[in-house]
Amino acid sequence: MRRAQGFGSVPHLAIRFFGSLVPVGPKAESERWARAELSEEELRLFGRMSAADRRHAIGVARRAIALAAERRLGGGSLPEGFTAAALLHDVGKIESRLGSFSRVYATLAAIVLGRRRVVAWYEPEGGPTPRSFAARTSAYVQHDRIGAALLEQAGSSRLVSAWAGDHHLPEERWSVDREVGRLLKLADGD
Ligand SMILES: [Fe+2]
Ligand SMILES: [Fe+2]
Structure with a gap:
């Protein structure tokens, strides 16, 4: 099956796409539970995630x-x-900051053109001009690396930042404990 290196497959993309069209966030009780698990800095990051992404994250945590x-x-x-x-x-x-349809485009671009080429479109935020769609597509396909850096800056514990960076890599390249990574991966449904 064709995959962007370490970054999803077409069936996985289809499942996540239809899930992301449901415009509801997590239930208030689930959100409260999740918030109690995070530091103040992590909470700030979690609060910036879309409703659909928070719902996915809580589902993954409960399954894990x-x-x-x-x-x-x-x-x-x-x-x-x-x-x-x-x-x-x-x-x-x-x-x-991509919506559901743009995420499909980003994943397909990474599958068809190769992740490396899409990664090269990256421009950091805060430059002289607003970031282009290509730059945001690039940020999406490397959300693993970006997430790891954000969590390191937030002072998260090692497993938290390491798993963000590892979660689309093949198992043999993980920096986290294999048993822990396997459970987290299984819970993610990738
Ligand atoms: Fe991911
Ligand atoms: Fe995920």
Whole structure:
């Protein structure tokens, strides 16, 4: 199956696309639960995520916790930052500010043209001109790296920033513990 290197496949894209069209955020109770798991800085980042992305993040975190309990990860006590890592793995998408249709375009561009070429369209925010659509597309396809940098700046624990950076890489390139990464990946449904 054709994939942009480490960045989704067409069936995965279709599932996420239809999910993202549901214009509702997480339930208030879920949102409260998620917020209690995050530091003040992380909370600020989480609050900038779209409603659909927050809903996805909370679903991932709940599934990851259930899987960890089922498999007795760490003898029953979760590794430091486990829940926050699930909640914030896609936080880098805040830099792209792309809607559902543009995200499909971005993923297809990465699949068809190759991720490296799309990454080269990147321009940082805060330049003399507003960022182009190409630059935002580029930010979207590298939301893993951008998220890791944002979380490092926010002073998150190592697992949180490392998983944001690793979550689209093949397992052999992960910097996080394999068992932990496998659970987080499974919960993400990629
Ligand atoms: Fe992602
Ligand atoms: Fe995700």
